[in-house]
Amino acid sequence: MGGTSKFLLLLLDFIYNHFLFLFTSFFSYLSGTQVEREEKVSLELSEEILQSMEVGMSFKDYNGRISSMDFHRTSSYLVTASDDESIRLYDVAAGTSLKTINSKKYGVDLVCFTSHPTTVIYSSKNGWDESLRLLSLHDNKYLRYFKGHHDRVVSLSLCSRKDCFISGSLDRTVLLWDQRAEKCQGLLHVQGRPAISYDDQGLVFAVAFGGYVRMFDARKYEKGPFEIFSVGGDISDANVVKFSNDGRLMLLTTADGHVHVVDSFRGTLLSTYNVTPVSCNATLEASFSPDGMFVISSSGDGSIYSWSVRTGKEVASWRSATSDIGPPVIKWAPGSLMFATGSSELSFWVPDLSKIGAYVVKK
Structure with missing residues (x-):
């Protein structure tokens, strides 16, 4: 964890310049001491801020590539899953690793809070048991098993409003689950590798495959999709589909290296960004910034890119922080000026204010 000092210095730089992340709890405590201030200001995300971002801290103690990560919506926790069969919990606000749990028997691929x-x-990654597992990280106990898939689970999305979730598998099914029951509550058949996601309200979910995004009412999914959107003839395998926080936009990544941004109400394809394609076993990840104004994406060559949703132009790009080839996992932290990437190490990216010549603050 050699970047800890640099990370803390970057945080102090924010404090001394009277800035707070939009996610204000990030600065509530620093080394156990509460930061008191008479004025609270926020730093608006802009192209200049994005261009200044760099790795503030990294964890390099992984023995395999990170396959998945997730930020908790209301706490400062981050969880990762890795090919070294570990699940790791971090407190981002404190910059500390809290716990490592090994899943040697089942392996681990996708993980969600x-x-x-x-x-x-x-989800598992052992090739013989495709069950999903509800795990308490507090005491390392399995609370429930969810059995139903017969091939690798490649997409997982939890509803933010109810105790339900959906999973998509290479067995060409999408299953709907209640966390309180072991058996699935619904089944959808698809004709390809599915990418799935709930919207922020939990009222709608999207299923993407075969060049189209299908929109379902979560309360009446058995009636079929209420809308079907085309993504410009891109029929390569869908990797990730996500909604912006306000639900107005969706992004879809595909194995051919395309990142599509779609108007989720009209189905209009707004823009397509192109990066290096990924292998059949890899996943091209992308994420909206919290305000929905920017997209960040990984690339098959390990690079990271950012684009403006408004203009469709590339804003910034970064070479991989490691020598790894392959798309890193990438997630923007909720309500924060920070994103994380995962490859053979976990990295937190934050703005470096010393690179910014002029900026505007709002009280």
């Missing part, structure tokens, strides 16, 4: 900050759902 439930509403509780120390309870997760994760």
Whole structure:
């Protein structure tokens, strides 16, 4: 964890310049001491801020590539899953690793928080048991098993409003689950590798495959999609589909290296960004910034890119922080001026104010 000092210095630089992340709890405590201030200001995300971002801290003690990560919606926790068969919990505000749990028997591929900050759902990666598991990170106990898929789970999304989730598998099914029941509550058949996601309200979910995004009413999914949107003839495997926080936009990544941004109400394809394609076993990840104004994406060559949703132009790019080839996992932290990437190490990216010549603050 050699970047800890640099990370803390960057945080101090924010404090001394009277800045707070939009996610204000990031600065509530520093080394156990509460930071008191008479004025609270926020730093608006802009192209200049994005261009200044660099790795503030990294964790390099992984023995395999990170396959998945998730930020908890209301706490400062981050969870990762890795090919070294570990699940790791971090407190981002403190910059510390809290716990490592090994899943040697089942392996681990995808991981998502439930509403509780120390309870997760994760998928297996052992090739013989495709069950999903509800795990308490607090005491390392399995609370429930979810059995139904017969091939690798490649997409997982939890509803933010209810204790339900959906999973998509290479067995060409999408299953709907209630966290309180072991058997699935619904089944959808698809004709390809599915990418799935709930919207922020939990009222709608999207299923993408075969060049189209299908929109379902979560309360009446059995009636089929209420809308079907085209993504410009791109029929390569869908990797990730996500909604912006306000639900107005969706992004879809595909194996051919395309990142599509779609108007989720009209179905209009707004823009397509191109990066290096990924292999059949890899996943091209992308994420909206919290305000929905920017997209960040990984690339098959390990690079990271950012684009403006408004103009469609590239804003910034970064070479991989490691020598790894392949797309890193990438997630923007909720309500914060920070994103994380995961490859053979976990990295937190924050703005470096010393690179910014002029900026505007709002009280």
